[in-house]
Amino acid sequence: MHIGMRSFILPFVCLMVILFTAGCGLSQPPAPQPTSTARPAGQLRSAFFGLDNQIPPIRPLLCPDSANQDGMPVVLSHPADPDTLDAADFRVTAADGTLATPVCAILFPAIDAGENRTVLLIGEFGTAEVNEPVRVEVVDEVLSMPDFGTTHNFSGTSITVIPLAAGPTLIDAEILPQSYWILDRAGRQSQGSGCPSQGTRQVVRVKWTGGITRPGGDEIDATEWQQYTVTIVAEDGTTQEIRPFALGNLNDGDNNHDLCLDTDQPVRGVSFPAGLVTDPNEDLNPATSILLVDDIEQ
Numbered sequence: 001m002h003i004g005m006r007s008f009i010l011p012f013v014c015l016m017v018i019l020f021t022a023g024c025g026l027s028q029p030p031a032p033q034p035t036s037t038a039r040p041a042g043q044l045r046s047a048f049f050g051l052d053n054q055i056p057p058i059r060p061l062l063c064p065d066s067a068n069q070d071g072m073p074v075v076l077s078h079p080a081d082p083d084t085l086d087a088a089d090f091r092v093t094a095a096d097g098t099l100a101t102p103v104c105a106i107l108f109p110a111i112d113a114g115e116n117r118t119v120l121l122i123g124e125f126g127t128a129e130v131n132e133p134v135r136v137e138v139v140d141e142v143l144s145m146p147d148f149g150t151t152h153n154f155s156g157t158s159i160t161v162i163p164l165a166a167g168p169t170l171i172d173a174e175i176l177p178q179s180y181w182i183l184d185r186a187g188r189q190s191q192g193s194g195c196p197s198q199g200t201r202q203v204v205r206v207k208w209t210g211g212i213t214r215p216g217g218d219e220i221d222a223t224e225w226q227q228y229t230v231t232i233v234a235e236d237g238t239t240q241e242i243r244p245f246a247l248g249n250l251n252d253g254d255n256n257h258d259l260c261l262d263t264d265q266p267v268r269g270v271s272f273p274a275g276l277v278t279d280p281n282e283d284l285n286p287a288t289s290i291l292l293v294d295d296i297e298q
Helices: none
Strands: 046-047 070-076 089-095 104-106 118-123 133-138 156-159 170-175 202-207 229-233 240-241 245-246 254-261 267-272 290-291
Touching: 046 089, 046 118, 046 156, 046 170, 046 245, 070 104, 070 133, 170 290
Parallel strands: none
Antiparallel strands: 046 070, 070 118, 089 133, 104 118, 133 156, 170 202, 202 254, 229 240, 229 267, 245 254, 267 290
């Protein structure tokens, strides 16, 4: 296990991306699919080549020599223990077989309660279209948080890298335990905004493969977030599609959104239509959707 860059605060954060598929419609018969999918144990969920030589300078104490490096958010299946996280725990393979070790591996900005699942790798990993990174491996001990049920070791896991030109997609969706709810809070760097205390009966946290904004870099507003579609199971067993009445976890520059729901009916999945948000490379999202995972603590 390496001890190095831990749970830091990084001022430059919009460097991430995710998978999802959009859809709309009301009152369908019960679908022949599970209402949720089990969270895999100790796995990498996604790795995205988010920026090619475009990371802005970061304060030296946070990530020395970061200017003009590549940025690659890696989403984990479980929250990482920052005391077991170090840049040398990761290895990136380029298309020509070149191996690279990140100069930094940091959790910021996704550090609100229940997050800590997106590791931002910073370094020189390849060149877009010529010799892009193709695989990320965990080569030493990185553990999940011990207070989230069973402790998982990510060592030995690997995943194919999403190329730079791809758009962001949804990669995770879960019911947020009430102890993690963020209510009536203004958002700022590393601290997302809250759902309204009035009317919120359930919060679904979705995670993208990387940070997303409106085209041009501004935070999303109702024009975009009202396009989220949440599939619920009604009391009669049919599925229905609803919209969140508000959105939390904004203005903190990370890859998480909290969908504020005014119903406590079981949630099956979430979708989002194409062409509304971009990653830091200004690539538009494709239509994207995902099933709900069973439990944040699994």
